[in-house]
Amino acid sequence: MNFASDNVAGASRPVLDAVIAANGGAESAYGVDAYTKRAEELLAGVFERDCAVFLVATGTAANALALSAISQPWSAIFSHAEAHVLDDECGAPEMFTGGAKIVGIPGVAGKFTPAGLEAALERFPKGVAKAVQPAAVSVSQVTEAGTLYTLDEIAAIAATARRHGMATHLDGARFANALAALGCTAAEMTWKAGVDVVSFGATKNGGLACEAVVIFDKDRAADFQYRRKRSGHTLSKGRLLGAQMVGYLENGHWMDNARRANAAAAALSRGLAEVKGVRLAWPTQANEVFAVLPPPVDAALKAAGVRYAPWSSGSLPEGFAIGPQESFARFVTSFASRDEDVEAILRTARGA
Secondary structure (H helix, E strand, O other), rough: OOOOOOOHOOOOOHHHHHHHHOOOOOOOOOOHHHHHHHHHHHHHHOOOOOOOEEEEHHHHHHHHHHHHHOOOOOOEEEOOOOOHHHHHOOHHHHHHOOOEEEEEOOOHOOOHHHHHHHHHOOOOOOOOOOOOOEEEEEEEEOOOOOOOOOHHHHHHHHHHHHHOOEEEEEEEOOHHHHHHHHHHHHHHHHHHHOOOOEEEEHHHHHHOOOOEEOOOHHHHHHHHHHHHHHHOOOOOOOOHHHHHHHHEEEHHHHHHHHHHHHHHHHHHHHHHHHHOOOOOOOOOOOEEEEEEEEEHHHHHHHHHOOOOOEOOOOOOOOOOOOOOOOEEEEEEEEOOOOOHHHHHHHHHHHHH
16 A cells, blocks of 8 residues: 555556567667657647657656756746755756756745746846846646646746746646646647646656656757757667657546546545544645644554655645644555555544
């Protein structure tokens, strides 16, 4: 019963089958192959427009390289104060941008607002040599708190960025989960809302090790093939990346996986909210549940072998406090989460 992350799940069957099929015979190397071409076509279809697509093996590479395409070493990149690009990439964005500074913006439940962005920008005036120069904004969708930006909220942040001459990046490690929850199209959640570059995740939702950087303005992508090669993410057997993305996208498999993960989280969230003493920090919107557990429930779940992650209280709503004996926990569901495991967690929590 490991709910510590959606990374604990393996690859889904269609993805594995696609890799096995691509493994036979000979194909051109370094991503110049039929599988990669098909993946690029499928992603263009997902986003409903011609775009530049670059496959990489990790989300860290996708985020760091995407940000390097829209910033300079003397740039400022703005994100939520607890965003993955700021807290969990071991400095990769700073390294691949050549030293750009990531500036955190506070906000409740993992989200920042246009007003928060405006306030942060006041600290970095344009044209002042001693200040890093604003270049980009990174929006996490799903956020680190498991919450979602509405389409209007994304559009408002992107419009603010554009007004200040900045590009907008969307960290979509859980892109499909967000899409399934919002019930919109990929185009509506990205370029139609003003997003310039997307890190499109597959690994957390059934991929083996495959992500994509999607750049809507091909002029921004002119030198990206060199950035990717220099980073070590131009795989010699690139067809095995392409095959993963094909298996992931074809027949709507990626969205089926996301819906299953979201449904499991919704069931877990509903059940935990009914347990005496358990409080949810905010409503569950995608495939992550953030719950405050009283000591008996925390102890009973751990004794039963349930795995979940302790979490930061940095973006809790005003007035929502964690007691000295309480635990703030994150549970993450995946396409492979089993109904019986969710029910076992709830049964144990109720019993405690």
